[in-house]
Amino acid sequence: MAQAKTDHVGAAIVIGVGPETGLGAALARRFAREGLRVTIAGRTPERLERVAAEIRAAGGSVSVKAADATSAEDVAALFDEAERDRALELVAYNVGANVPAPALETTPELFERLWRQNAFGGFIVGVEAVRRLAARGGGTLVFTGATASLRARPPFLAFAAAKAALRATAQGLAREFGPKGVHVAHVVVDGVIAGEYAATNFAEYARSKGADGVLAVDDVAEVYWALHRQKRSAWTHEIDLRPFKEPF
Structure with a gap:
C-alpha cells in the first residue's frame, strides 16, 4: 500500500464508514494518505476498527468513534475527538440509508427513518461542521448524494424525499457559509458503487452493468479530494459522477 504523505497536518472526519470496500472507507484512506488524521464514524465498531487497521498499516493516522449522526450530542463529541490536537479542515457526510418500497408499502415509520438518517443527520453534522470551520477561517464539507437527490422513481419515494432534503441542506449551507470561507459541496453519485453493499443487496443488477459499468470507490474518493x-x-458546489457508459 502507498504510504501516507505529510502534505496536510490537519484533521478530517468521515461519517458513514461501513465495510472496507465501501465509499466511506475509501474516503478515509484517501484523506489519510495526504497526512490528515482521519476520524471515522459509523454505527458498527467492528467495521470501523477493520478500516482503521488498514489505514494504520499504510502509515496513516486514524481514530475511531462509534456515533449516531442523528444525535447532536454524539456529533459534537465526534467533532471534539477529531479536533483534539489538530485543526479540522475536511468533513464528509456519507450516510446513505436506503430501503426500496413502493409508495403504498412505505410506512410513516420507514419514511421518517430514512429522512432522519439521510437528511436530519446531514443537517446536524452540517451545522456542526460549518460552525467550526467558519470559526477557523475555512475548510470543506462534502455531502454524498444519489440519483434520487434529483428525481424520485419507484420504489424509492422515501429515499428520494430524504436525499432531496439533504441536497437542499447542502445548498443552504453553501450559500450562507461560502462567503465565510467554507466550501460546501454535494456529490451526486449517479450509478452503482462497487462494493459489499451492491454485492449484498443487488448483486445481479450490478453484474448486469458489465465491465466498467459500476463506480470504483477509489475513483469517487479522488473526486472528493479534488473538491477539497x-x-x-x-x-x-455540485458535481455528478457516473460510469462512462451509464445512461442519463
Missing part, C-alpha cells in the same frame, strides 16, 4: 483542493476563486 479547489482554489476558492473556482469552487464547485
